[in-house]
Amino acid sequence: MLGIKNWINLNSSSVFFKGTRIATDAYGKDLLVSLYRKYINGYPKFFKMDPLSRLGFVACELLFNSEKVETLQTDNLNEDSCLILFNKSASLANDKIYNETIDNENYFPSPSVFVYTLPNIVTGEIAIKNKIYGETSFYVIDELDATTIFNVVSSSMSDTNNNRCICGWLECSNEDNFNAILLMIDKTSDTLFNIENLRNILNYK
Amino acid sequence: MIVKLSDNIVSPLGYNSIDNYNNLCTGNSKLKLYEGLWDIPEPFIASLFINEELDYVFNKHIPTNKLLTKFEKIVILSAYQAIKEADIDASSDRVIFIISSTKGNIELLNTSDNRIGNNRLLLGTSAKIVSEFFGNKNNPIVVSNACISGACAQLLALRLLKTDLYDYAIVIGADVQSKFIVSGFQSFKALSMNCCKPFDKDRDGLNVGEGAGTIIFKKEKDNNISNKDWILDNGAINNDANHISGPSRTGEGSYRALTKVIADTDIDKIAMINVHGTATLYNDEMESIAISRAGLLNIPINGLKGYYGHTMGAAGIIETILSQYSLNNNIILPTRGYSELGVSNKLIISNKTIETKKREFIKLLSGFGGCNIALLYKQGGTIC
Structure with a gap:
């Protein structure tokens, strides 16, 4: 059975x-920088990343820090850890920024901006920081829908390769307007990962 | 088991799978030089639809007054014929639509045409236009995992059909090209000014392409499987945890994914690995390392980017279908553009047809974000 170990709701104004x-x-964007400085630090690449x-x-x-998840930091264990994220706007926030760099009057496309015009780049950033060699997947759906998220995550976790997972909603319509609801799920925690519990967390206000 | 029920390819090389396959057998490609297209300052090589021809074919097959984008048209056109061939009720709540795309309707960022509305920039909204076109009320799922999306969409179909939620999955991969995508790859210096040369010593970059592919999957009882049925056996996605745009120097994610998909199979039965083979220096070298580390250097490989360019979200689906057609005909398709091995491991690869009687293959893809996927396909008679 899958259980919910922990979850976080991070939006433009609260955590x-x-x-x-x-x-x-x-x-907004200042909140993310302030959280980075207070709790993370030592990873200057953060400042090169796009808003998503x-x-x-x-x-x-x-x-990760809140639970001091040593298990996710040790050696080869991360083969069975995966990231399964969903949103509505894909990478549109950064797509608009890139699109302004290819205007006929002001044509200066940059690889460091272009690379973030894919929503799954964030899964790569998280995988690199935490040495997660397992599955990374990004899905786009029309609206935040607990049933779809549950069906995709639970069927992915029934794959024998996947034992632990960070999953959830990661929506960013622009750098000051965002909402992340991420859950850490595994096969040992007591709070059941089911549609009802997932819906309560995703709708938590 | 999860079997392929029908398929279809819509590309500049043809408007159904057979035409595409036949064109590959005769070595054809629509890759050509474009200068000044979309006001892009540098010329580039691409395989693009002739829009008037696409509209003609679309209007001939699909009676609709709906205002659709080019992206939505190729998605619907490719799915329409596959659904017809599968003879299923696509509107049933036992059917799920899974769409694979990297950039969907991104060109709507630059349109002043208000009739379409820029909410169709949202992949989920555009996917809903497609599923509702076929009368389906389930929420469609878009896979947007960079260049591996088309294979990921098939893996999601496998997983969802293993549950009791659905009986059929209609998996469609598509991307259209634009100034947005071409300028980005040019900024990366990733595009070749020649037709691409996968795995060749003179390879110097990729070409981009347009296309759409559809595979319809069905959950089938084991004793109903025929010798001709293509079964999606299993798949694995692994991240390199190394770099967001550069392939891993150890082929980490691809190696791990390959190792997982072959864990329970006899590798002597595998006819080929249909690789990503973008023809960039680093991708092809990375794949050669991953294949070597997985102990699969004895299995022939081929790559199809020399016919289509890189069709992004469509690549995983188009290349899977063509691999199946080729094995149905006991051959491994040539790697167009290849002439002399230019990677560090001794791969079995050819620009000529290779004959085979084997009935299994691996589809391999890698993409930005460090993601990699391997799928293992088997033809019915080999496992029952």
């Missing part, structure tokens, strides 16, 4: 762990 709000002192990757990176690091 919650398992429903408990933690103190924050900034909003910054969001996923900070949310995941907080989730």
